[in-house]
Amino acid sequence: MDKIQGSSLSLRRLDKYYDRFHVIRDVSLDVPPGSLLTLLGPSGCGKTTVLRMIAGFVASTSGEILVDGRDIAGLQPEARDTGMVFQNYALFPHMTAADNVAFGLRMRRLSKAEIVERVRDALDMVKLGALAGRYPSQLSGGQQQRVALARALVVRPKLLLLDEPLGALDRNLRDEMQAELRNLQRSLGITTVVVTHDQDEALYLSDWIAVLKEGRIEQFGQPLDIYDRPASQFVSRFMGIANLLPARVVGSVGSRVEIAMGGVRVAGWHPEGLAAGRDVQIAVRPTHVEVAAAIDPRDGFVGTVSAVAELGEKVVYQVDAAGTRFEAHASRMRSVRRHEPGATVKVVLDPDHTIVLER
Amino acid sequence: MDKENRHHLWLTVPALLSIGLLFSAYGLFGWTSFYRATPGGLGVGGDFTFDNYLRIFGSWRELAVIGETLWISFALTMISLVIAVPMALVIARSPSRLVRSILLFTLAVTFLSGGVTRAYAWMVLLGNKGLINLALVHLGVIERPIRLVFNWLGVSISLVHFLLPFTVFTLVGAVKNLPLSVEEAARNLGATRMTTFFRVTLPLLSSGLVVAASLTYSLALSSFLFPLLLGGGRVRMVANHIYERLFVAYDIPFAAATSAVFLVLSFVVILGFAGLERLVRKVVVR
Ligand SMILES: Nc1ncnc2c1ncn2[C@@H]1O[C@H](COP(=O)(O)OP(=O)(O)OP(=O)(O)O)[C@@H](O)[C@H]1O
Ligand SMILES: [Mg+2]
Numbered sequence: 001m002d003k004i005q006g007s008s009l010s011l012r013r014l015d016k017y018y019d020r021f022h023v024i025r026d027v028s029l030d031v032p033p034g035s036l037l038t039l040l041g042p043s044g045c046g047k048t049t050v051l052r053m054i055a056g057f058v059a060s061t062s063g064e065i066l067v068d069g070r071d072i073a074g075l076q077p078e079a080r081d082t083g084m085v086f087q088n089y090a091l092f093p094h095m096t097a098a099d100n101v102a103f104g105l106r107m108r109r110l111s112k113a114e115i116v117e118r119v120r121d122a123l124d125m126v127k128l129g130a131l132a133g134r135y136p137s138q139l140s141g142g143q144q145q146r147v148a149l150a151r152a153l154v155v156r157p158k159l160l161l162l163d164e165p166l167g168a169l170d171r172n173l174r175d176e177m178q179a180e181l182r183n184l185q186r187s188l189g190i191t192t193v194v195v196t197h198d199q200d201e202a203l204y205l206s207d208w209i210a211v212l213k214e215g216r217i218e219q220f221g222q223p224l225d226i227y228d229r230p231a232s233q234f235v236s237r238f239m240g241i242a243n244l245l246p247a248r249v250v251g252s253v254g255s256r257v258e259i260a261m262g263g264v265r266v267a268g269w270h271p272e273g274l275a276a277g278r279d280v281q282i283a284v285r286p287t288h289v290e291v292a293a294a295i296d297p298r299d300g301f302v303g304t305v306s307a308v309a310e311l312g313e314k315v316v317y318q319v320d321a322a323g324t325r326f327e328a329h330a331s332r333m334r335s336v337r338r339h340e341p342g343a344t345v346k347v348v349l350d351p352d353h354t355i356v357l358e359r
Numbered sequence: 360m361d362k363e364n365r366h367h368l369w370l371t372v373p374a375l376l377s378i379g380l381l382f383s384a385y386g387l388f389g390w391t392s393f394y395r396a397t398p399g400g401l402g403v404g405g406d407f408t409f410d411n412y413l414r415i416f417g418s419w420r421e422l423a424v425i426g427e428t429l430w431i432s433f434a435l436t437m438i439s440l441v442i443a444v445p446m447a448l449v450i451a452r453s454p455s456r457l458v459r460s461i462l463l464f465t466l467a468v469t470f471l472s473g474g475v476t477r478a479y480a481w482m483v484l485l486g487n488k489g490l491i492n493l494a495l496v497h498l499g500v501i502e503r504p505i506r507l508v509f510n511w512l513g514v515s516i517s518l519v520h521f522l523l524p525f526t527v528f529t530l531v532g533a534v535k536n537l538p539l540s541v542e543e544a545a546r547n548l549g550a551t552r553m554t555t556f557f558r559v560t561l562p563l564l565s566s567g568l569v570v571a572a573s574l575t576y577s578l579a580l581s582s583f584l585f586p587l588l589l590g591g592g593r594v595r596m597v598a599n600h601i602y603e604r605l606f607v608a609y610d611i612p613f614a615a616a617t618s619a620v621f622l623v624l625s626f627v628v629i630l631g632f633a634g635l636e637r638l639v640r641k642v643v644v645r
Contacts, residue, residue: 057543077546084547090540094562103558104548155548 004190006034007068007158009054014063016049016215024049025215027063031208034189036182038202041212042238047195050212051161054193056080067158078107083152084161087168089144091136097123097147098132104155122154123147125184142173149181153188160185160192166201178204199239203227211235229271233357236283241355242327243284249274249356257356262322266299267351274356281357288353289328291317291339292346300348301326305339321347392615403611411616425621428597429628431511432579435518439526439575440568442519447530448560452539466524474521478588481517482508485589509591517585526575533567565639573632580625597621 009031016024024046031037039047052058054065056077065073072080083104091100098119105115123129126146136144145165152160165181166174182205185192196202202209203223211219211226211234219231230236233244247259252273259268259282268282294302303321310316310332317328317339326347339345392412395405415421446462453459469477484490485507492504507513537560545555561568583598590599597617604614 055543055547057546076551077543078549078551081549082547084544086540086544088538088540090538090544092541092544092559103545103550107549107554151544151548 004156004188006189006191008033008066009037009159009191009193010064010066010069011050011054012064012066014050014053014065015061016046016053016058017061023215024053024060027210027212027215027217029208029210029217029220031191033191035207036185036192036194036205037208037210038194038196038206039210039212040196040199040202040238041218042197045212046215047197047212048163049215051084051163051193051195054080054159055082055084055161081155081157082159082161083155083157085145085148085152085163085165087163087165089136089148091144091147091151093136096133096135097128097139100136100147101151101154104151108155118154122150125153126150141168142177145169145177149184153184153190156190158191160190162192162194164195164197166198167196174201181205211238228353229269230283230355230357233281233283236355236357241283241285243282243286243289245282245284245322245324245326246359247280247282247356249276249278249280251276256351259356262301262324264299264301264322266349266354268349268354268356269352270356270358274358279359281359282349283355283357284349285353286316286327286329288350289326290348290350291319291328291330292348293337294344294346296346296348298346298348300346302344302346305341305343305345308339308341319345319347388611388615389619390615391612392619394612396610396612411613412620414613415616415620421617424595424600425597425617425624428580428621429624431515431596432576432582435515435522435579436526436572436575438515438519439522440572443523443526443530443571444561444564444568446523446527447534450527451531451534466527469520469524474584475588477520478517478585481513481520481589485513485516508589509593511590511594513589514582514586514594517589518579518582521582521585522575522578525578526571529571529574530564530567533564533571536567537563566636569632569636569639573629573636576632577625577629580621580628 011027011029014024014027015022027050029037039050041047049058053060053073056072056075056079060073063073064071067080092103095103101119101122102115105118110118119132120129123132126149128143128146128150131139131143134143136147139147145168149165162181166177169177178201185205194202194205196205206223209219209221209223209226210217213234219226219235221229226235227239230239230241236244245261247261247268250258250260250265252258252270252275255269255271255273257268257270257274257280258265259280261282274280291305292298292300301321303319303326305317306320306325307318308315313332315330315332315338317326317330319326319328328347391403393407393409394403395408395410396402397404415425446466450459450462472480482489486492487504487506487508489507491507492501495501496504507516541563542555542559545559546552550558581598582596583602586594586596586599587602595603601614601617601621604610604617
């Protein structure tokens with residue numbers, strides 16, 4: 001298939017009420033043409049609702065959905081020119097794979113010859129050319145999903161919408177499809193919105209991520225931004241930061257903040273810096289926590305190793321220090337010294353990755 | 360088979376007895392069709408003969424009653440389906456509990472009220488001085504009352520009313536099994552509501568439609584009460600015809616022959632529906 005002229009997508013102050021339940025609250029974001037946006041969040045946060053509002057299956061209570069600057073919020077689903085891949089694929093059970101893919105082209109009244117050609121191209125693109133004559137019930141889950149993808153893409157929609165596209169697949173197939181989906185999306189240049197609750201999937205696929213919490217955008221940004229610089233406790237926890245600990249600000253210079261915890265001072269990061277005396281929370285990924293010898297000269301918290309577990313490529317330590325418990329991950333491959341349970345050690349935090357969060 | 364189970368077999372005896380009784384009654388009735396009514400009526404006698412059957416197949420009048428019943432039942436089935444499909448869709452799909460409840464209640468009430476009550480209710484509504492005619496005259500839509508009852512129209516209206524709940528309830532199950540997302544996928548690909556209905560919803564419902572149709576058709580074929588009460592003697596379906604042969608002409612063998620012929624023809628049609636269902640399932644739903 002040829003490269004698609006990607007469209008820009010903007011959501012402006014989108015709101016949705018179900019009766020009195022305010023399920024989408026003031027959602028606004030902009031993504032440039034050709035990029036992949038992920039709506040990420042826990043179950044019930046409103047991801048599917050936003051996606052279905054874009055597709056036109058859920059009416060927004062207020063707000064605008066701009067595609068190439070044009071508001072499509074008032075249009076019927078069939079007039080929106082989006083291509084959706086449903087969570088259960090929603091293939092037409094009474095049509096072959098080829099007829100499924102041809103459906104959208106028939107609706108657009110293309111010539112027979114062109115339909116045949118484009119269906120063949122689309123099925124080849126998802127490597128299903130040989131199975132064109134099969135019915136959905138004769139295809140595996142992964143194959144059904146490829147048909148669904150081909151069916152959505154063959155009409156060259158302005159937006160590709162995917163609801164938990166890989167949720168139903170087993171681990172290996174999911175990794176494979178993730179890579180394929182990403183390559184396909186990049187090479188076609190089609191603006192895409194993916195719904196997922198899997199942070200790894202979001203990090204792998206996305207150009208932009210919107211983290212949703214209770215119908216609101218909690219943080220919007222590029223994947224590494226969200227991974228390295230979570231803006232709230234919720235995002236930190238959702239992005240797998242296991243150490244979320246209370247602390248107090250001692251002072252700050254620019255974005256470098258000095259904080260005190262259990263009588264020890266360490267450095268952390270906050271975008272604007274914070275005034276001294278504030279109660280805060282620090283978020284540190286276990287990989288940025290080092291378990292050093294007790295005599296290490298750097299600033300840190302002296303404590304006791306309470307548990308050690310070796311898991312594949314990493315060693316997981318639990319260390320009790322500063323009146324709390326730290327989780328630390330060390331590489332098992334590097335020949336670092338092992339600490340035994342009960343050993344006295346010093347916990348050293350990487351200041352660039354110690355995120356200071358307001359409480 | 361262990362002792363316990365053999366013991367339980369006795370429980371089927373009442374059922375077997377009643378079924379046996381019923382079938383022997385049918386059999387006996389069918390057997391009389393090969394004899395003649397004795398001149399005084401009530402009795403059956405004479406030699407074994409195919410006369411009664413020859414009389415049926417030799418008389419346009421007799422064949423017309425059977426043909427008309429088969430045809431009218433088919434038409435009523437189609438009308439019921441056309442009304443039932445949207446009703447079933449709403450009952451199965453409407454997000455509004457109130458709408459669903461009202462529809463279900465209306466249908467259930469139809470079920471609960473007895474046939475005679477309903478027939479008289481229709482007379483009150485459809486008669487020359489009935490509510491509908493009064494209203495139409497009053498509104499100036501028509502000058503004089505039009506005949507809505509004691510003809511096929513009245514019988515058809517009341518029969519559709521009788522058949523509809525069966526059709527709808529059979530279809531609701533089929534609609535509930537139809538995933539909404541498949542229809543949404545069609546809309547997403549550019550199909551209007553209408554196109555989606557005809558290209559996706561209806562084909563996927565077709566198996567359920569055939570089942571509903573055969574049930575409705577069987578019920579329509581056996582109509583007796585509504586043609587009797589609302590037909591005013593002008594409208595006769597097979598059941599009424601047989602009744603007359605039995606209790607007016609006292610020609611039991613002829614009534615039996617008519618029943619037998621009708622039974623066989625009905626079976627053929629119902630088997631046709633079953634075949635259609637298998638075909639549809641094979642072609643449309645995989
Ligand atoms: N038809 C509806 N009527 C009332 N509330 C609804 C309806 N559909 C969704 N909701 C509510 O809206 C909220 C968001 O639902 P949504 O399906 O968008 O969540 P989600 O983020 O996709 O969750 P999941 O990951 O479980 O799919 C939920 O709290 C849900 O209960
Ligand atoms: Mg969802």
